[in-house]
Amino acid sequence: MKKGRVFSGARPTGRQHLGNYFGAIRNYVALQEEYDCVYCVVDLHALTSLVDTSPLREYTYEMVLDWLAAGIDPTRTIVFVQSHVPQVTELYTLLGMTTPLGWLTRLPTFKDKVREQPDNVNYGLVGYPVLMAADILLYKADAVPVGIDQAPHLEFTREIVRRFNARYGEVLVEPQMVLTEAPKILGLDGVSKMSKSLEKDNSIELADSPEDITRKVMGAVTDPARLYKKDPGHPEVCNIFTLHRLIAGDEARMDQIARDCRGATLGCVEHKRMFARELIEFLAPFREIRAKYAEHPDDVWDILRDGAARARVIASQTLDEVKRAVRLP
Numbered sequence: 275m276k277k278g279r280v281f282s283g284a285r286p287t288g289r290q291h292l293g294n295y296f297g298a299i300r301n302y303v304a305l306q307e308e309y310d311c312v313y314c315v316v317d318l319h320a321l322t323s324l325v326d327t328s329p330l331r332e333y334t335y336e337m338v339l340d341w342l343a344a345g346i347d348p349t350r351t352i353v354f355v356q357s358h359v360p361q362v363t364e365l366y367t368l369l370g371m372t373t374p375l376g377w378l379t380r381l382p383t384f385k386d387k388v389r390e391q392p393d394n395v396n397y398g399l400v401g402y403p404v405l406m407a408a409d410i411l412l413y414k415a416d417a418v419p420v421g422i423d424q425a426p427h428l429e430f431t432r433e434i435v436r437r438f439n440a441r442y443g444e445v446l447v448e449p450q451m452v453l454t455e456a457p458k459i460l461g462l463d464g465v466s467k468m469s470k471s472l473e474k475d476n477s478i479e480l481a482d483s484p485e486d487i488t489r490k491v492m493g494a495v496t497d498p499a500r501l502y503k504k505d506p507g508h509p510e511v512c513n514i515f516t517l518h519r520l521i522a523g524d525e526a527r528m529d530q531i532a533r534d535c536r537g538a539t540l541g542c543v544e545h546k547r548m549f550a551r552e553l554i555e556f557l558a559p560f561r562e563i564r565a566k567y568a569e570h571p572d573d574v575w576d577i578l579r580d581g582a583a584r585a586r587v588i589a590s591q592t593l594d595e596v597k598r599a600v601r602l603p
Contacts, residue, residue: 278416280305280452283314283356283409286333290340291477293459293468296520301419301454303345311351312413312585313341315578318356318363319405322398323391338574340480343564354581356409361589366401366408368596372438373404383427407431411446412589419452442599457520462494464513481564484554491550496542503541514542518549521556 282302290299305311315334324330334355346353356362378384378400387402388395398405410418410431420428428451435448461468461476468477475490482490497512499505509515509532519528531548534540567574 276310277308278310279312279414280309280417280419281312281314281410281413281415281449282419283316283319283406284337285320286315286317286330286337287470288329288333288336289470289479289481290337290344291468291470291479292517292520293461293477294340295344295480296459297421297456299341299344299346301456302341305419305452306345306347306351309417312415312588313346313351313353314356314409314585315354316356316409318398319402322396322402323387323394325394334578335571335574338578339564339567342567342574342577343560344480348577348581352581352584353577354585355578358578358582359412359585359589361586361593362405362408362412364593365412365589365596366405368600369408369411369434369438370401370404372441373434375400377430377433378403381430403427403430404434407434410449411435412592413585414447414588414592415449416447417452418449419454421454421456425451425453442596445595445599457516459520460513460516462490462513464495464498478553480557480560482557487554487557488550491546491553492543494546496546497535500542503543504538506538507535507540507542509535512542514546514549518545518552521553 282298284294284298287294302311302313315337317330317334320330320333321327338353341353342348381403383403384400387399391399406427407430410428411434418428418431428449432448435446438446439448459468460466462478463476466476470477470479475493478487478490491514494514496514497508499511500507512535515528515532515535518531519525522528531540531545535545
């Protein structure tokens with residue numbers, strides 16, 4: 275018997291990269307074995323910062339392709355687009371009536387966003403955490419997977435539940451945290467977090483061709499203190515070594531590579547070639563499955579439509595209970 279229901283959402287950002295995979299998608303796939311999972315493309319959240327919305331549909335499609343190729347199974351997991359279940363905006367409005375404005379404006383995440391986009395501090399940006407709470411509570415999720423740095427966000431949702439239930443009765447489910455360990459994945463510059471919003475070649479997309487993977491890896495920064503092969507290496511500060519360890523699955527072999535690097539018998543260029551070959555092999559099954567889904571794009575949208583229909587069944591029941599509790603006529 276499964277433990278309960280998990281909810282998680284992600285903003286549509288297009289094709290996913292290694293940082294997305296090791297930070298979230300791999301965990302999404304694993305959780306399917308223990309929980310009934312609900313995974314959502316949170317397109318409404320994206321509108322708080324996305325001014326040009328023309329690529330939103332493409333971003334959604336590309337991200338879902340990557341989810342499916344990575345192993346998210348739509349026959350046992352609900353996969354859908356946030357805006358396709360309009361009940362979320364109703365619950366968002368009702369929760370907003372019991373959420374103090376001071377809670378929202380004091381959040382460090384809100385202050386960070388104001389600094390990032392000072393010319394676009396919109397109402398949705400202020401209410402972002404309430405919409406996030408509505409996402410989770412609408413599906414009565416027992417658990418939400420979060421990294422330790424995201425724990426305050428979920429605690430905010432729990433505070434909303436406690437305040438709402440104290441006023442209207444025990445209607446909403448207070449979700450528990452499923453703490454996950456997600457390694458910090460740096461981009462190929464070895465400095466910035468892997469992101470497509472930076473330089474084009476700073477991230478490795480899961481769907482990259484073997485040629486693109488090789489080109490990007492060979493141009494990546496390795497050990498900043500090592501100028502020549504004869505110099506001793508420092509694998510502990512080499513981003514390529516860190517990325518290699520994530521896909522290798524063989525600690526003894528990685529320990530040997532580290533010794534060879536420190537002993538100057540393995541150069542950075544040679545190591546990058548080795549990593550590129552193994553990364554291409556690691557992602558080969560993913561590329562194959564993705565290509566099959568991509569041959570039938572209508573099937574991908576059908577999966578999302580089916581997921582939304584299944585999600586609306588849960589959402590409608592929850593919203594009815596909330597409205598009765600609030601005593602709306």
